[in-house]
Amino acid sequence: MIYDDIPILKSIKEYADSEALPFHMPGHKRGKIFNKLGLEYLLENLIEMDTTEVPGVDNLHSPEGAVLEAQRRAAEAFGADYTFFLINGTTSGIYAMILAVTKPGDKILIPRNAHRSVVSGTILGKLVPEYLMPEIDPYMGIPMGIKVSTVAEALDHHPDAKAVFITSPTYYGACSDIEAIAKIVHDRGKLLLVDEAHGSHFPFHPELPISAIKAGADMAAQSTHKTLASMTGSSMLHVKDGRIDIDRLKFFLQLVQTTSPSHVMLASLDVARYIMEKHGHMILEECIKYSNMVRNEINAKSPFYCLGKDKINSYGIHDIDSTRITICLKGGGISGVKGEEILRNKYNIQVEMSDARNIVAISSIADDEESYMRLLRAVLDMGRWHNAEDELLHEIRLPYSTPVCSIPPYEALYRQVEYIDVEKSPGHISAEMAVPYPPGIPVLMPGEYIEKDIVDYLRKCIGEGIKISGVSDPKFNKIKVIK
Template sequence: MINKTPLYDGIMEYIKEGNTSFHMPGHKNGRSILRINERADFKNNILYLDQTEIPGLDNLHLPEGIIKEAQELAARAFRSDYTYFLVNGTTCGVYSMILGVTNHGDKIIVPRNSHRAVVGAMIIGGLWPVYYEPDVDLEKGIAVSVSPLKIEEAIRENPEAKAVLVTNPTFYGTCSDIEAIAELVHRNNMVLLVDEAHGAHLPFSRKLPLNAMDAGADCAAQSAHKTLSSFTQSSMLHVRKGRVDVEKIEFMLRLTQTTSPSYILMASLDIARYQMEEYGEELYEELLSTLDVFRERVNTISDIYCFGREIIGQHGIVDFDPTKVTINFKNFGMQGTRIADILRKEYKIQMELSDLYNILAMATIGDEKGDYEKLYDALCDISNKYKSEREIRDIPLIDWKMPYQALSPREAIYEPMEMIDFEMSDGRISAEIIAPYPPGIPVILPGEIITRDIIENIIKTKEAGIKINGPRDQRLDKIAVIK
């Protein structure tokens, strides 16, 4: 048998296909990094950058030299008091900021559709969640932003909560009123944490929404690899002193990050920060102009809609990040997942995301005008080829009710569980997550009691062709419950 390297070979096969990338990482096959002429040697030196904590190269967990200097420069660029390089992704930043401002048994106010890192932090920290639901745009089939009124209600009903977490911007680019939320949170002596995974680029253009630190957040975790030029898994945690225990957050970072940090990842963060400080404004001016033209052209195609700033003012949305390019096919009558499949197979275009109604492109400074010409031409061609097909169904209008939390997520995870028939699970405590997508908001989470209403509503959702994420049994004939 011939020795093979299936992972490496698979990646190389994808590269050889020559697909146009509208997905992460944000450097788009290195194109954005190569736009920095004075750092053009980065590509050639990549193998030599894989170093370790030897004299002169500093230590991520006790920085005193070049890492300390690089993090201080990042704090200046992102307008925080402290910035920490993350090599375990934004997940470890979310863990560290949540665990750094809470103690075991504390309540924390979080969005119902939080990233799984938030649930993970609650499990590790033994925290009690107080969920609030974001608004949902049923026409677009997406969960969007949250109104300050929902945050205010959650605070009023749970004055003992230690912190509030907000996801901003959303994957689809919608933004909440973080300034108003920060004022509410601080007035009630709580800490504001922002999962800003999709917003690392926001500080570098006046035409982009306000970033979390400028809006008054106490901590913000960002995935620099999503929207900037750093490598996958490289992120940053920004901290404002005053309301948080900085030393405790640093302890949690040492707890959740590897003791063998990648110098390649850290160097890519340093370069991404430098690029944004030096050239960010002009690079985003060019990109945003390209996106304006692209949206206008797409919206001339019958029954295909690429939304933009016109959605501001709807569903609690106070601003919009135009670098999230969502193209909606609800009126066209084809599922976004099928459109994405056609784009890949017939046009060599790979999107970042697809769902029932939409496809989404992640736009970054690594893109070129020709990429958007290619996508526009493909959409026109699809419009002509498939205009007679109508297969899409509406998301059912269901009145979801927040379940009763019988156990904390940590307690639920460590209790013995068993698999039973889903339709017979009324009154049992769930040991897993069930989240119809779209809109991606869980209807049941670990530790919550399953009701007959929940069972019947999920059955309706399945019958409508909506994908169910989360359960061990993907068909959801059975569900894991506490024994």
């Protein structure tokens, strides 16, 4: 078999051939959105169209033709003053946003549960992050929104912070009150940057949460590939005119992206915008209707709980993305990790992710009635795979101590380090990050003092089979500390 000699191609072909029902990104769902709209011819023969900047094909980093026009149209469609196409995901948009508005040594307020690219952005920019604690839903065991008062208090404590960075929606679909946060941030002369990776679809249906740019953010990065029709890794950075130095932003966008951008990816962003402009309302209407149907049926007929608008006004939640199907399996005694496994192995459905209590299924404009019904039937049926042992996973509590920062993460990275036994680590300064799921909040960052209850908590997580991302020893017997 030729594929045996081409392992990556083999792996993606096998997955495509498996016909697993994808409730994960990318939002085009194996190109299904194009078939649904009779547009399958648009992105045919991609390899023939893959090209560099020959005459007639524009340049991403100094656009004058097609790219400039496509970005202009996107800005109009997504309600921004400027839009920049990204071929290194929202990750690159987050780096560029942060670097464009700060200088080394500056303070920036970021959520404690921010995506790792936000922490990386503070490392690249040699910044001092100060953390905004999100509200935790104790039943689902996950972080939800950031309260407006949390931002106000943090700004009181750190009046010298340059900018406030918020993640909204979260991976689970919870939105913070960006409008109110924008107001207090701007009243104090600061900038508001939003990680809206999971909210590209928001501008195209009135039942969805308000988009960050419309709510007053100065910049918002969206992973178009996650919920709309563009190719994996393609994103957009939307900017509001006024407070942002656009030339500086363009400089950093060049710095964090390749000089050989894929025009096929850029074209897929253009196509994603076209589809939403022409058909957005209609295809989102269907997506919202069936996602709500799945949600309501799960809540009425199963022991599980599907996150919905009933949670608005609790745990910092201002709004909920109705298209996101986040299901807490705790009531049925099944762990999220086990639930994901059951859906994959018994029903050939692949969800986006799972944690100890929850699974997250990404529904999108590409899904149809049959896919939603298949997901619903499987979730209603999965109770019979109940395994009492999994219940142990629900009992782990977050540590009580608040991490105390000794030096900023960027500085910790350049210090001399050593590996020591975890038992002996309390009192030392960590040189690594430790992020268990749930709740996806780093309990340790590089540069923070290690406390005993944090070590106990992490050991308990490992004992229960919860993965800790960021640690160098997956078994957590050793930890990297600053010498």
